[in-house]
Amino acid sequence: MGITGERENYLSDFARFEKDISKNGQSWFGEIRRKAISRFAELGFPTTRHEEWKYTSVAPITKIHFNPCGYELNGLTVEKVRRAAFGELECSRLVFVNGYYSAELSSYRPLPGAVHLGSLAVALSTHRELMGPHLARYASYEEHAFTALNTALMRDGAFVNIPDGKVVEEPIHLLFLSTAGREPTVSHSRNLIVVGKNSQATIVESYVGLGESVYFTNVVTEVVLGENSVVEHVRLQRESRKAFHIATLQVHQSRSSTFSGHSVSVGGALVRNDVNAVLDGEGVDCTLNGLYLVKGQQHVDNHTRIDHVRPHGTSRELYKGILDEQSSGVFNGKVVVWKDAQKTDAKQTNKNLLLSENAEINSKPQLEILADDVKCTHGTTVGQIEEEQLFYLRSRGLDREIAQGLLTQVFAGETIGRIKIEAIRTGLEEILLTQFQKDKKHGETVQ
Amino acid sequence: MLEIRNLHASVGGKEILRGIDLKVNAGEVHAIMGPNGSGKSTLALVLAGRETYMVTAGEVIYEGKNLLKMAPEDRAREGIFMAFQYPVEIPGLNSMTFLKAALNSIRKHRGLEELDAMDFLDLAREKMKLVDMGEDLMKRPVNEGFSGGEKKRNEILQMAVLEPKLAILDETDSGLDIDALKVVANGVNALRSEDRGMILVTHYQRLLNYIVPDYVHVLFNGAIVKSGGKELALELEAKGYAWIEEEVREACRVDLQEGGHAA
Numbered sequence A: 001m002g003i004t005g006e007r008e009n010y011l012s013d014f015a016r017f018e019k020d021i022s023k024n025g026q027s028w029f030g031e032i033r034r035k036a037i038s039r040f041a042e043l044g045f046p047t048t049r050h051e052e053w054k055y056t057s058v059a060p061i062t063k064i065h066f067n068p069c070g071y072e073l074n075g076l077t078v079e080k081v082r083r084a085a086f087g088e089l090e091c092s093r094l095v096f097v098n099g100y101y102s103a104e105l106s107s108y109r110p111l112p113g114a115v116h117l118g119s120l121a122v123a124l125s126t127h128r129e130l131m132g133p134h135l136a137r138y139a140s141y142e143e144h145a146f147t148a149l150n151t152a153l154m155r156d157g158a159f160v161n162i163p164d165g166k167v168v169e170e171p172i173h174l175l176f177l178s179t180a181g182r183e184p185t186v187s188h189s190r191n192l193i194v195v196g197k198n199s200q201a202t203i204v205e206s207y208v209g210l211g212e213s214v215y216f217t218n219v220v221t222e223v224v225l226g227e228n229s230v231v232e233h234v235r236l237q238r239e240s241r242k243a244f245h246i247a248t249l250q251v252h253q254s255r256s257s258t259f260s261g262h263s264v265s266v267g268g269a270l271v272r273n274d275v276n277a278v279l280d281g282e283g284v285d286c287t288l289n290g291l292y293l294v295k296g297q298q299h300v301d302n303h304t305r306i307d308h309v310r311p312h313g314t315s316r317e318l319y320k321g322i323l324d325e326q327s328s329g330v331f332n333g334k335v336v337v338w339k340d341a342q343k344t345d346a347k348q349t350n351k352n353l354l355l356s357e358n359a360e361i362n363s364k365p366q367l368e369i370l371a372d373d374v375k376c377t378h379g380t381t382v383g384q385i386e387e388e389q390l391f392y393l394r395s396r397g398l399d400r401e402i403a404q405g406l407l408t409q410v411f412a413g414e415t416i417g418r419i420k421i422e423a424i425r426t427g428l429e430e431i432l433l434t435q436f437q438k439d440k441k442h443g444e445t446v447q
Numbered sequence B: 001m002l003e004i005r006n007l008h009a010s011v012g013g014k015e016i017l018r019g020i021d022l023k024v025n026a027g028e029v030h031a032i033m034g035p036n037g038s039g040k041s042t043l044a045l046v047l048a049g050r051e052t053y054m055v056t057a058g059e060v061i062y063e064g065k066n067l068l069k070m071a072p073e074d075r076a077r078e079g080i081f082m083a084f085q086y087p088v089e090i091p092g093l094n095s096m097t098f099l100k101a102a103l104n105s106i107r108k109h110r111g112l113e114e115l116d117a118m119d120f121l122d123l124a125r126e127k128m129k130l131v132d133m134g135e136d137l138m139k140r141p142v143n144e145g146f147s148g149g150e151k152k153r154n155e156i157l158q159m160a161v162l163e164p165k166l167a168i169l170d171e172t173d174s175g176l177d178i179d180a181l182k183v184v185a186n187g188v189n190a191l192r193s194e195d196r197g198m199i200l201v202t203h204y205q206r207l208l209n210y211i212v213p214d215y216v217h218v219l220f221n222g223a224i225v226k227s228g229g230k231e232l233a234l235e236l237e238a239k240g241y242a243w244i245e246e247e248v249r250e251a252c253r254v255d256l257q258e259g260g261h262a263a
């Protein structure tokens, strides 16, 4: 089936879907959905001729006919949910199964008054006034085909709304589990996180595949930071090794706000993570850290874009990659400093560790500077495990594999170590450890 | 416990060791001296299993086993420890984590129970006292930002914790002040015993005031050209290496005249 053919499939999905949702009080959003689907019809899926998709072919996605998912527990229990990610973390946990909110698996802890936390599907009907000003206002469905598709077909996800002046101490965990069966399925999850003036929150998003099936996650998250707010955001991608994962994280920051994002990507067959931050206020602080760890035939593409729109903004970016076997990766980090954004201080670093001769990384930093009084630096490194360090560890009695694992962990630790909440850090360290140790063995499951 | 026979090794096609013969019995301390570039570190690294050096001829028997066939980690587990002349820094890797993992892998191999965090800490503290090393140093990543002297002490600490059967110290005394030198010597002497062997690579006779060797060997241009007792070290200190050089040349000439092959 050709690319056009697959585009048709999504269009007819939309026609069916539209009838479905017309009954449930979401009609206010219907107009945007229709705009988005017609934009998708125009754009079609990107090809490698597209500058932003040069090293990542989505042809495998377009060749498969994915059906919309259903809510299926497939033997999923609370215990398995805990084991999927950050089980030890004291937090409110919103669980989604194949993209649908699961009331039975979710659990809530006490939250400050007026904080809203729940299913986006429900909120679309009940919280129009809170969502209306934000939903689909930041992630551009005009420019990006997958965002357009998500905007048209979004069914569920999380809506988090923190009013002005609220400090939410405990993290909020949004856990997306896939129990997909034999038929290839797709889910277009959508999250909206709005944090008010002087407020503070920690959001964790995890995507975990239980099993080995082929499915497609096309997710968009919008995070909106009010003036002087502080948000720590951790994203863990641990889909099944056969899954396709296309994600956009769109961050919009107002004056004096602080965003720290950490993106950890270990699963999936074909993965694309877009992180875009718009620093739309003076004195904004933005940190984007990332870690990608791939092996086998995995391909992971991290695209980040930071727009410094106003003066006195600071951005810090550190992405690290560990690539083994025949895996491949892309890092494309764009920093745009607009004309008004004087006194911008931007620093971007990408470091890669190749554990095999057949692994491959394409790293491309891009600086576009239109202001004249700025400080911007970037750097990329690609290296191997240092033989001398490896020998030192082995000469003290450590196996080659263990020594290599330790050095790899140390390499990864530089990013993970920057996450402020210890329980999240240790949770990630454990996940990475199993990832390092399971070396050479494929097809693991997290059941 | 260790027997080196006609060992030849090269790196990048260049021959560095040209036929080394050396026998170390349990309980003995051997000092190896020699000018810069004579191959002392190469010998130490070959014994520890560094793969960049290619062994082109000869053999090394350690406790009845073919040492050259063993992986570096297996040599360590079988009791070989080499203190590096230039210990490498490993940013990000906690010193204690590393040393505990190393000790437990060796203990496991010896059929001993692995130490838990508490027991390990007790042991490490005791050994740190022995080498007069502050605890704060061990809270830092392996050798990262350590001074030259601190790195050497760390090597001795590792040796004290891992309790090897055969210790090879590659210029652990170089660059140390007299106090640090005494510390190193204490660490070595504490380990000295009937069933352990030691090879001390050194430039200076000074160390041998504190660790009295049973034998002294002179390594020159990749071969041991002279062996003797501890008095040989004093002679070297007094006369330098030039006379050895002279002796070697003399021997070659005689060799050639007799129709033999120069080494």
Ligand SMILES: Nc1ncnc2c1ncn2[C@@H]1O[C@H](COP(=O)(O)OP(=O)(O)OP(=O)(O)O)[C@@H](O)[C@H]1O
Pocket: B011, B012, B016, B034, B035, B036, B037, B038, B039, B040, B041, B042, B043, B052, B085
């Ligand atoms: N990796 C290498 N590549 C190329 N040449 C090497 C390498 N390692 C050692 N050599 C060379 O081999 C010779 C012996 O070096 P080695 O380090 O063993 O000497 P050494 O006796 O330990 O000297 P020093 O007293 O300076 O420590 C030197 O000429 C050195 O340059």
Ligand SMILES: [Mg+2]
Pocket: B040, B041, B042, B085, B170, B171
């Ligand atoms: Mg040397």
